[in-house]
Amino acid sequence: MGADQRPRGEVICPTAAQASKYNLAPQSGNSNLFFFYQPTPTSINTVVVLSRTGKLLGRGTAPALDNSVSFQNSPTGTSWAWTIDQTPNATGQHHGVVEMGGLGQSNRIVYRWVAPAGFTELLDGWTNTGIIMQRTPQGGPFPCGGYDNSGYAWFAINPSTGQLTELVSGNEQLIDTLGGEGTAGSSVLVARLLNDAHSVLINGVKYSESKSIVADAPTSPDGAHVAVLRESFNPCGGGAIPQSSIEMVTLANHSHIDLQNLQLASWWGNNEIVASATEGTWIYTLQGKPVSQIGFVNTPWMYQGELS
Secondary structure: OHHHHHHOOOOOOOOHHHHHHHOOOOEEEEEEEEEEEEOOOOOOOOEEEEEEEEEEEEEEEEOOOOEEEEEEOOOOOEEEEEEEEEOOOOOOOOEEEEEEEEEEEEEEEEEEEOOOOOOEEEEEEEEEOEEEEEEHHHHHHOOOEEEEEEOOEEEEEEEOOOOOOEEEEEEEEEEEEOOOOOOOOOOEEEEEEOOEEEEEEEEHHHHHOOOOOOEEEOOOOOOEEEEEEEEOOOOOOOOOOOOOEEEEEOOOOOEEEEEEEEEEEOOOOOOOEEEEOOOOEEEOOOOOEEEEEEEEEOOOOOOOOOOO
């Protein structure tokens, strides 16, 4: 049977053209790519994992993704996990499971959860710290401006042992985590304060600026720095044109410098960032010195991210 006649239910090794033809949605997974294929809205997903050179690494399955299922992939893209609310229509206490699948492994339950009344548990990412699970009010969505309910909490699940570690709760909102591969302990933990929009906690150390609010705070890949994106206004409000700056924090000595008038896009390795300014999008040093322009003003092309 020729490639053009391949039945929709069969997934071999999709190229970019085949992925488009068979309606496979590519997702990044560090150095690998993985694809979903779901013939009908209620059928299970076939997962295909490719290297960035197009080599088929393997395939697996995941459940149908409905409103009771949230899904995340591992940093390498070779494992994936999902949480299922087994009581999606309950009016009281919800409970469910976190399941995991991957290349060369059967789908299995790694954690069973029971949420407080009125809450449920969703997956919020998968980092080297572990599978990140978030406790959130049932029904959502999140309020504009953040999380105004102290019942929110974030946890890390060790994918190997199923051990649960609480990361932040109460008046803290998780922004970023970075830890050892396969562990449930974090070497870098970044949180926004719900009762103080001007402050960010980095490994328990508070950094505040009274004239700006914390919008984001990603950690460098090596865990040595945190780039705190600050805005001069509430993003849920309006008003004047926002003024952005980046507070570059060095964790070894808690020093920090402000890079004015830069809008953070992402990290570019360990020692450079991508940020936009009035002159376009550039790669900058940690001290804010422009290195190379990668995006121009008045162009339809926009920077989307870095491939490992």
